[in-house]
Amino acid sequence: MDTSDFKTVGYSKTTLTELMIPTYANFGGKVHGGILLSLMDKVAYVCAAKHAGNYCVTASIDSVDFLAPIEVGELVSLKASVVYTGHSSLVVGIRVVAENVKTQTSKHTNTCYFTMVSMDEHHRPVQVPGLILETKDEIRRFADAIMRKTLKKDQRKRLDELKTPMAVENYMKLLQNERCVINK
Numbered sequence: 001m002d003t004s005d006f007k008t009v010g011y012s013k014t015t016l017t018e019l020m021i022p023t024y025a026n027f028g029g030k031v032h033g034g035i036l037l038s039l040m041d042k043v044a045y046v047c048a049a050k051h052a053g054n055y056c057v058t059a060s061i062d063s064v065d066f067l068a069p070i071e072v073g074e075l076v077s078l079k080a081s082v083v084y085t086g087h088s089s090l091v092v093g094i095r096v097v098a099e100n101v102k103t104q105t106s107k108h109t110n111t112c113y114f115t116m117v118s119m120d121e122h123h124r125p126v127q128v129p130g131l132i133l134e135t136k137d138e139i140r141r142f143a144d145a146i147m148r149k150t151l152k153k154d155q156r157k158r159l160d161e162l163k164t165p166m167a168v169e170n171y172m173k174l175l176q177n178e179r180c181v182i183n184k
């Protein structure tokens with residue numbers, strides 16, 4: 001294996017810090033989830049493009065759980081690093097922390113994973129440099145990403161198996177005891 005173009009995790013580590021301004025708020029006064037998603041996409045792109053040395057696109061975003069609301073006036077930091085490299089894809093892990101500068105308290109509000117694909121000038125996926133793992137955490141994160149990838153593949157396969165023979169009666173069974181009515 002030619003590892004001459006491999007890069008360390010530190011090489012592309014990126015932090016984006018942004019002040020949560022009033023126009024980011026929803027009617028409840030908290031920051032819109034969409035604002036955070038947009039910031040996450042931005043930092044994922046910077047981190048991925050730096051590692052890949054190429055233009056990248058977002059192929060998929062792992063489930064995003066909002067653990068705590070973010071208030072206007074808080075400083076939000078998004079810490080991104082490459083956790084896994086495949087052939088043309090790589091996974092960027094992002095940890096989001098919101099800080100109240102007055103009280104000097106901070107809270108972890110999200111962690112999520114973006115799969116980005118490196119593209120050539122003809123918009124075709126192109127190989128990314130591999131990753132040089134230097135710490136136990138980096139090794140663990142790389143292995144975790146492989147497990148998430150395998151689980152996602154299994155989950156898709158299982159869902160397809162469940163859906164294929166699923167007739168209307170089966171859907172009806174699933175809907176039993178759920179909070180919905182059929183009005184047709």
Ligand SMILES: CC(C)(COP(=O)(O)OP(=O)(O)OC[C@H]1O[C@@H](n2cnc3c(N)ncnc32)[C@H](O)[C@@H]1OP(=O)(O)O)[C@@H](O)C(=O)NCCC(=O)NCCS
Binds near residue numbers: 057058060
């Ligand atoms: C992502 C995209 C480039 C993949 O193209 P493709 O023709 O399926 O390419 P490939 O099958 O060769 O896959 C390329 C890599 O992407 C990965 N990939 C493709 N779709 C994926 C998905 N949904 N989730 C995770 N990885 C994915 C493949 O596993 C492969 O990884 P590898 O090279 O490391 O093994 C293409 O679907 C695309 O251009 N999507 C739109 C991207 C975009 O516009 N994003 C912004 C949306 S707002």
